[in-house]
Amino acid sequence: MAKQVGLIKLNGNVGDLSFFKSKTNGFQARMKTGVSADRIASDPAFARTRENGSEFGRAQQEGKKLRGLLKDVLFQNADSRFSLRLANRLLKVIQTDSVNIRGERGLVAENLVMLQEIECNNRTKLADISLLPIALNYDRSSGTGTLECAQLIPMLNIAKLKGATHVRYMLVLQEFSGEDLDQRPSIQRSEYVDLMTIDPMDLQLTATLQADAAKSVLLLAGLEYFQLVNSAYYPLANGKYNALTIKQVYTP
Secondary structure (H helix, E strand, O other), X not given: OEEOOOOOOOOEEEOOEEEEEEOOOEEEEEXXXXXXXXHHHHOHHHHHHHHHHHHHHHHHHHHXXXXXXXXXXXXXXXXXXXXXXXXXXXXXXXXXXXXXXXXXXXXXXXXXXXXXXXXXXXXXXXXXXXXXXOEEEEEOOOOEEEEEEEEEOHHHHEOOOOOOOEEEEEEEEEEEOOOOOOOOOEEEEOOOEEOOOOOOEEEEEEEEOOOOOOOEEEEEEEEEEXXXXXXXXXXXXXXXXXXXXXXXXXXX
């Protein structure tokens, strides 16, 4: 690895040399390496590379569909790398397909349970801020899902954040098959809960989807922080500390 010196700094390619800027070492230069795109696309030696690329691309497409369906709840409850984490997990689901050949494998509905416990916001995990167990359930016959947190004492059982005065719990039901006809989510949020409350409460949320026994249903649970100012509730730090987790997946 060579270091660029002098008044003029280069960025890009010149012949077999590649010029770039490193965060730690400043402007650098190195020989271009790697295999051409044309060779990867046609050389039999790179068949596995093409197959892997095809399936990862399919995982990204499926992830984009799911994120599109959930965009209303992801807006202030997900970090910038959630899309990559989701695509990587969906790739594992695709790789369980034992019917189609490599490179052409697709989602396996019963293995979508592999999406469980993905954090949409890796900066804040739901279990770290909601300190009482949350019970989730879904009835496939009626399409009804529930979230329950019994004997919740907000002052003791919810992690405090500087500036936060209230929270809301959230339940999301999302049908998912990877098809374009997947319905929009059913979202239910609690009332605003005062973080200084010391009296126990039994929290329960109910949401309902139009039941479709042929499709998987994802249950997401979340907790959002707010600051009360002049009778208005404002998201704390634009949702930076909110949590949203795919907690359960019910398959056909």
